[in-house]
Amino acid sequence: MSGEESRVGDAELSTNGRVLGTLAKLRHSPTSVAGLLIVAVLVAMAIFSAIDSFLFNRAIITWLHADPHAMDQSMRYSEPSRAHPFGTDRYGRDVFARIIYGSRTALTIGILAVGISFVGGVIIGAISAYFGGYVDDGLMRTVEVLYAIPGLVLAMIFMAIFGPSIYNLFIAYGIVGIPAYARVMRSEVLSLRDRQYVEAAKLAGLPRRTILFREIVPNGLAPVVVQATLSMGTVIIGAAALSFLGFGVQPPTPDWGRMLADGRTALLVAWWVALFPGIMIFLTVMGFNMLGDGLRDVMDPKTTVEDVGYDDFDVDAILEDDGHGERSPDEGDRQQAATDGGLEQHDADSSTTARGDRR
C-alpha cells in the first residue's frame, strides 16, 4: 500500500488525492455501495433522533409515528400491527420508535469508541515505531497487556468499576480497541520511515515530531482507516453485548442491546421485542463490514490496470477487479517499476520473505 514516492511537500496532498480516488472507485463494488447505503440510512436515523430529541423533545417522531418513551400499560406486549409495526414492549412502548432512537446510541458509542482507539492507537503505534528501542519496547508491552485480556472481559471490569453509563461504555471500548490500531500503525510506520521523502525531510532539518506526524503518519493512514471501518461493527456488537448483560447503557435510554435484554425475559410471550433490535444490530454491523471490505479492496494497489503500471503485464498483476485480502506492503512497490524510457530496472530487494512483522 501507499507506494508513492512523494516528495516532502506532497505527502499530505497525495493522501487526500488517494482518499478521493478511493471513494470514486468504491462505485465499482456493489457490496460497498450497499454497505455505504446502509450506513447512510443509519446516520440519517441517528441525526434525526438527535435533532428530534434535543430540539423538539421527541415531537417529530411522536407526530410521525410514536413516542419512544411513552409508556402505555394497556398496550403491554402487543403484537406487531399497523399502529406498532414492530410491536410494543413490557411498558407498552413502541419498539419501532425505540429502534430508531437506538441508532443514535449505537452510532455514538461506535464513533466515539473508534475515535478514541484510532487516535490513541495511531499515536502509540507511530511513536513506538518511529523512535524504536526502549520507547517501542515499553509501549508495545503495555499494548500487549491490554491485548491479552479478552475485550469483553476488560470492558466488563471497567464498567463494573466505573459504573454503567454510556460515557464509560465508549471509553471502555475505546481503550479495548487501542492495541489493534497501534499494531497496524506501527507496522505501517516501520515500512514508511526509511522512504526517500522521509530522508529528505530529515535532511531538511524538520523536527522529528513534524516528520512523524506530517510526513509519515498521513501516508500510513489508509490501512488504519480500513481497520476503523471494520472495527465499527465489532464495537457496536460489543457495546450491545455489554448493555445486553446489564453493564452498559441504562434505561430508559433506547439501546438495541438493552432492548434485547428485555426481549430475552419476554422471549416466550413477545418474540418481536428480541427479534427487531437484533436485526438492526445485524444490519448495522453488516453495513460497516461491507463498506470496510470494499474499502480494503479498493485500497489494494493491485486491483486495476492503471495502478499496475503495466509492468510487463505480469499475469498476476492484472488479476481481477474484485481482489481481496491483505497484502504485504512490499508488493505494491514491486509493481511500481516504471517504463521510464530506458529498459526496466527491478529492485532485487522487493522480494523479501518478510511476512508481516513478527517478533
Place this chain on the structure above:
Amino acid sequence: MSLLEVEDLQTYFFTSDGIVRAVDGVSFEVETGESLGLVGESGAGKSVAVKSLMGLIREPGRIVNGSIKYDGQELTDLSEQELRRDIRGNEISIIFQDAMSALNPVFTVGEQIEEVIVENTDRSPTEARERAIELLDDVGIPDPAQRIDEYPHQYSGGMQQRAMIAMALACDPRLIIADEPTTALDVTIQAGILELFDEIQEKYETSMVYVTHDLGVVREVCDRVAVMYLGRVVESAPYEELYRNPKHPYTQSLINSVVTPDETLDELDPIGGTMPSAVSPPSGCRFRTRCSVEFGECSQLTPPLYDVGDEETHTTACLRYDDGVEREEPALHESTTSEPAVVEEQTDD
C-alpha cells in the same frame, strides 16, 4: 521443421479499465536446438507471450487468436488437462525471473524437483531423488546430496536460480523458456548463470526461448533475436546480423542505448518518450509515437514483417521496407511486392 511456430498470437486481458492488448499479433519460430532471444522493454508483452505458449494465462486474460504449433501439434486446441499432462514440465518448461519467489518456501528444493519428476514421468520417488541430486550436480550446486534437503531460503540467489534450472531440466524437455532468468541477480552471478545456460544447451540439446530486456545477455546465449514492442514483434534476425545491421528504428535505438565500454555517455542515444498504453495503442505502426522517421502512412497501415535479409532470415515490421529495400518514402501499398500492409481497424478505446 521448426520445433515451435507461433503465428499471429493475440493475448488480451479484459479488465475494468479496458482491454489490455498485451500480445497483439506476435509471430516467431524456434528451430530444434536453436536459442531465440525475445527482447523488449518492460510492457512489451514478452512475458505474456511466453506464458501463453504454455497456457499459463489466467483470468481475466485469454488467448483470443493465433496459433501455437509445437512439434506439429496445435497447443491452443489442447485442454488444460492435456497441456498439463503432455506439455508442461515434460515438453516445455519455464524458468522464472525471481527464483526466490518461484520456489515454494515451505518445501525443500529436493521435494519440489522430485515432485515435478514424479508427476511427469513414471520414475519412482527413489529414482526421482537420485535424478534430482544428479540434476543439482549438473547445474553446479556444491554438495548436492546434502543441499537437496535444504529450503530455498537457505540457498543464495544464484543457487536458487540454479535449482530452478535443475527443475526445468528435470523431465528432459525439448524447449526451455527462460523468462528474464538473470534480471534479479548481481552481474557476477549473472555471468555464471549465462555460462550454465550455454553448458546445458550443449549437454541436453534443448531449444530455448530466452526473454530479456538486455541485449548484452542475448549475445551470450542466443542464436537469433526477436525484438518486441508493445505486443508485437518488430524485427527478427540472427544476433550478429541484427546487431550489425538493425533495420527497424526501434531496434536501432535499442542498440544505440546499450552502454559499451568504448562509448562515452554522449554517444548514447536513449529512446525518447514512453511506451504508450496497451489499452489504447496507437493505430498503424505502434512505434510511430516515438519514431524519428515517421511518415503519414504509419498511422494508417499496420506493417507486417517484411523480408529484408540477404542470405539469412531477417524480417522487420517497418513500412520503409515495404518492398524489401529501405527507402526514404514508403510506397503506397498497391505497389508492394510482399504481402500488403493491412489497414488498421479503428480501435475504439
Place this chain on the structure above:
Amino acid sequence: MGLLRYAFRRFVQIIPVLFGIVTLMFVMMHALPGDPVRLYLGTEPGQELADDLIASYGFDRPLHEQYFDYLVRLGQGDLGQSFVYNRPVSDLIWERMEPTLVVMGLSYLVALPMAIGLGIYGAARHNEAGDHASRFAGLAGISTPNFWLALMLIYVVTYHLELLPASGYTSPFIDPVESLTLLIMPVITLATAQTALLMRMTRSSMIEELRADYIETARAYGIPERKVLIRHSFRNALLPLVTIVGLQVSTLLGGSVIVEEIFAIPGLGRLFFDSLIDQDYSVAVGVTLFFSTLFLIGVVLTDIAYAYIDPRIKYD
C-alpha cells in the same frame, strides 16, 4: 533442539505480560471508590465487622505493601479468597474450568474444518457465484451478534420445535448424550462468528497464495490442480490462519461469558459474570488472569506451530 528452546523462550516471555496484567488489575481494583469490604457488606455494616474484615484482608495497609503482598501470594499460586463463596478463588476456577473448555474446544472443532473447507472452496471458485455466496455468508456470520443468535435459537429450537433444552450443563464425561443435547446450541452460538471469520481468513489468504509465483511454477510444471490447491497453496495459506486461530482464543473466552450466561452453563464465563454482579472482585481478577494466561498460551502455541510449518522462521 532449536524449536524446543524457541518454545521455552516464548513461554518465558509470557511472564512480563502477566505481570503487567496483574498490575493493571491491581490498579483498577484500587481505583474503586471505597474498598471492597464496604462494597461487599453493603451500606450499613457493623463497624466492628468491617474493621475485622479489613484487617484480615490487609486493606488497612499502604498500597505498595498490599501490591507486594499480592504479587507474592500470586507467585505462590494463591489467587485470593472469594467473599461470596468464602473459598479460595483457585478452587473455584478449577471447578468451573471444564464446561468453558468443553464449549470452546467443541466450537473450534466445528468451526475449523467448516471454515477451511468453505474458504478453500471460495478461493478455488474465486469470483464465481459460489464464491460470492460464501463471501456474503461470511460477512453475515461475522455481523451476527452471538447473544441475539442464542435468543433466536432458543426461541425456535426450544420454544417452538421443542427439540433441545435451553439451559444447563452435563459433563460429556458423565453423560455424553445429554451433554451433547445441552451443548449443541451454545456451540452453534459460539462457532458461527468463529467459522465466518476463519473462513474469510482462509479464503483471502488462499486467494493471495494462489497468485504467488510458486503456484505459477507448480502449474507450469504440470502439477495437478488439486495438488496445487491442497499441497502447495494451503500449506502456505495455513500460516496466517494459524495466527488467527491463536488470537481467536480471546474472542471465544469473551463469548463464553455471554453464552454461559444465556444458556446457564456453570463455567468460568458465568463465574466471571456473577462475580462482577456480586462485586466479588478477587474472583473477577482471578478469572481474568486465568483467561489471559489461556490466551497467551494459545498465542505461544500458535507461534510454535507457525515456526514448525514455516521453515523460514529462525528460532534461535
